[in-house]
Amino acid sequence: MEDPRRRIPRTDVLAALEPVRAAERSLGRTVVRGMIRGVQETARRGEIAPEAVEQRLLELLAGRRPSSLRPVLNATGVVIHTNLGRAPLAESAVRALTEAGGYVDVEMDLTTGSRARRGEAARAALLQRCPAAEDALVVNNGAAALVLATTALAGDAEVVVSRGELIEIGAGFRLPDLIASTGARLREVGTTNRTHLSDYSAALGPRTGCLLKVHPSNFRVEGFTAEVEVAELSGLAASHGAPLVVDIGSGLFDADPLLPEEPDFDAVLRAGADVVIASGDKLLGGPQAGIVLGRAEAVAQLARHPLARAVRADKLTLAALEATLHADETPVGTALHVSRDDLLRRSERLARALDVTVVEHDGRVGGGGGAGVPLPGVAAALPEAAAAPLRTGDPAVLPRLTDGWCLIDLRCVPEDRDDEVLSAARTALEAIR
């Protein structure tokens, strides 16, 4: 009898199929050839019939994206979810990003044909949003902005900072290590819970490079505490001729009544900071970026430093950031400010269709700031076992696991995608029945 394995379609036959050739153009030859070999191998092991090879291959190709990063519907209620890529971009920012994928005039003045300042449009948009700033610079991320600012302004002199602000920013990265990594020396002042103006002034002297104030975005100190406000600190800094750098973390341009403890760029600059830095992908709701705003000569000092070249923002970031700054609304803003009534109406519809209950559930700002601020809302409560099929379904839905329940919080789900969540939840419930 003939060996059935001889009937497995050959590679050149499969590769010649039109859908396979189209897939090669979008996914690349190496990926597609690897998938062909994989399917042939499953047939060789007898797991599928040789006749099924072609169809299996076409199915796999249809589901394959150019990037293996899978889009996820965030049903956790955590707005800035670091593990899910922080801020989802506004539609206009996504469009800007896509268009910037080709050749763009990022460093070129097309009228004169001569070289222009990189990212001029993003810079102009930043200055428009922050009237108190004289100049702006965009780098790769918040941590890079912090390192660049302290390195350029302090060199190997001392960076004076309160012990209450020596934070770990996530994944084991600590601010003091970050600053010390380029040769600047930290001069810690005060204590964990209380730091006074006199602590700073006692530390200032000929070895001072700059003063640094860091907003504790991810924790709160309560009880017997004291910190020195930017306005007081800036007076002290100015009288010693030392620049004051303030890391506000979250990147708000306008004060948000929902998050009264989150500082904004304009207020901090008006209070006398020389340089203010923040991330682009937290409360601003834009791409990963480090935003620097401040006095002209201080920002120019950062831009001139050799390290600036190593942390410069790419054209995709600049494009998406500019679009974000001009957007009327971002998905982050929408998720933060969604009303409880809207959330209740959407959740009840979901829960009715699934025959589950709606429970009270507070959303969170997440890694972007507003530590400890609850965002009152509701969620649909499914059995805990539904979480795994939800995560691996299509579309993937990430729920919140708490107290033995799998909660679906629609706060961060665009309303026009509620039906997708519903059908994913249905499938998940069927899978565990």
Ligand SMILES: *Cc1c(COP(=O)(O)O)cnc(C)c1O
């Ligand atoms: C998030 C954060 C950083 C780090 O910013 P990235 O953009 O994640 O590099 C630095 N400082 C503070 C206060 C932050 O909140």
